[in-house]
Amino acid sequence: MTSSEVQIRPDRLKTLLDGINKFGFNRQTGGYNRVGFSDMDIAVRSWFREQMKESGLDVSVDAAGNLFGRLGTSGKPCVMIGSHLDTVPEGGAFDGALGAAIGLECVRSLKDHGIEPDFPVVAVATSEEEGRFGGMLGSQTISGQLAPGWVEMASDADGVSLVEAMAAQGYSADTLREAAWPNGSIRAFLELHIEQGPVLESEQLSIGIVESISGVLVLGVSLEGTANHSGTTPMPLRADAFAGLAEVGVAIPTIIKDIGTDQSRVTIGKVDLSPNFPHTIPGRADFTIIIRDTSAEVMATLRSHIEASITDAAARNSLKASIEERSYLPPESLDGSVRQVLLEETKRLGYSHTVMPSGAGHDAQTMQAFCPSGLVFVPSRNGISHAPEEWTDWTDIEKGAQVMLNAVLRLSKGD
Ligand SMILES: [Zn+2]
Structure with a gap:
């Protein structure tokens, strides 16, 4: 079976994204509120965990609240794909949530087609990316990059400490450092994210393959x-x-x-x-x-x-x-060979694209310091993000998701 025959299911992806966005929706503003370690953040995580379980994946949660849904037996390094579930206050429907949903959809597609990957594929929903306490907590935990002394010092704009906020939701900040994945345990990390800028839309392109992050x-x-x-x-x-x-x-x-x-x-x-x-x-x-x-x-x-x-x-x-x-x-250049896979698959699918930098930070930037990582952008209407007006057309979302699935198929194959 060639990878082009394995297709994502846009209807199922849309249902999953809509499901995530039932959590934290503010009718008055149209914004989404799932700030890291808030009640809504915890609620969406427990719902998403159930979705992973119902998909027949091997599900786990780490000390930071990162969710993992694994397809394939462990013991070999995995291909990890996903993004974050938390939002900024009054954020939009796509920032983070879309990438997390696409990660799970890719793994569901593999299951649909009875594909047993040579390397396990892990869908991930990371935690506290947006920065209530500084950001990238989930990916820093996975990649063992929490700065010494930072966990104990971190607090939000209201003076609530990370330790307190985590404890209030049943998490222990003491165990964050023990949750780092062993070196070599992730052979590639993939993330799809909305661009949050105007470049793709203004150039009428569907896919941005990110080369470097500011x-x-x-x-x-x-x-x-x-x-x-x-x-x-x-x-x-x-x-x-x-x-x-x-x-x-x-x-x-x-x-x-x-x-x-x-x-x-x-x-x-x-x-x-x-x-x-x-x-x-x-x-x-x-x-x-x-x-x-x-x-x-x-x-x-x-x-x-x-x-x-x-x-x-x-x-x-x-x-x-x-x-x-x-x-x-620090700025980060993303992995050249993963970028090449993303570029080849985008070209093979015939989608309009460009290779571009990212002005915003993402989990993929943190992960790149630990394992080869790739990041794909889809267009943001009027370049808007972190606001209720955030929007990406579904034709572009489907293309982005298919690029990710093809990349997962390629990267999870081998000896
Ligand atoms: Zn984001």
Whole structure:
């Protein structure tokens, strides 16, 4: 049987995705709420686990809440396919859920056709990818990449610690590190995800095969000046923290133009001014700067130029500047041979496609540091994600799912 004869079942896939999205739906906003380790996240996991069981798979759950549904006997390295089930608050119907559903659909298709893979195939639904506690908890657990001391320190925006949130749902954070898979136990990891950007749609392409994923550097910056009366303090005598922040903001596009690439992204996304009162000169500005690029060298150069612009802006405005690194996820090139398989299968199926970078982080990026990994994008309407308006056409979803199934068939064959 050639792989092109084994087809996914779009109707069954759609039913599965709709089933996932019964959990956490907000009628008022149209958004989906399955934030990591919330009640809805736990509820969808237990439902998805039942779906895996009913599909006749060998099902297990690890310390992070990752779900595994295995087809084929263990003892040999597996091909793992899936994505995450958690969402951001008021997220969309496809981010994560689609990839998790396609993972299970691929394994169901193999079963339908009575295929016994030479290497086991494991459908996975990872946990806490979206970042309530920082993100990628599930894939970091599988791949043994939890940073030392991080588990004990992690907390969400409301100050709830990871340890507490996990305990409230019956999980023990103490055992996370023991859940790492042994080296060599995964021969390939595959993920399908929505693009979350406008490229595929604008070029009218169905499939994006991801070559590299941008790194993410988060800096926390404070500019400290003097709060004072906005009427009585002459302009030259001010130490206005917002004026310094504004100069940094203005410098960013020029820095990117001079030394960045078309993959460079720099964002000031969160700003706290204090006292934050209309009649008072801001005495303090605390803000984040997030730097992304697909090259570690470019990220480092961007960082040094941005830090210099902060120092200059502080000097010009009589401010004291401090800069701290909050987190750094390095850029990752995905495995060339897995990418080749995805590309060949896409071409064989005759689907329009491109090879592209990813500006957003994904489980496949984390997994690549542990095992050969591949990532496939399908188009996002208007490039929108993390919002109720998130949408991907079913014709593209079917194509994406079929590419994944063909890749699973190829990668699970052999001695
Ligand atoms: Zn996602």
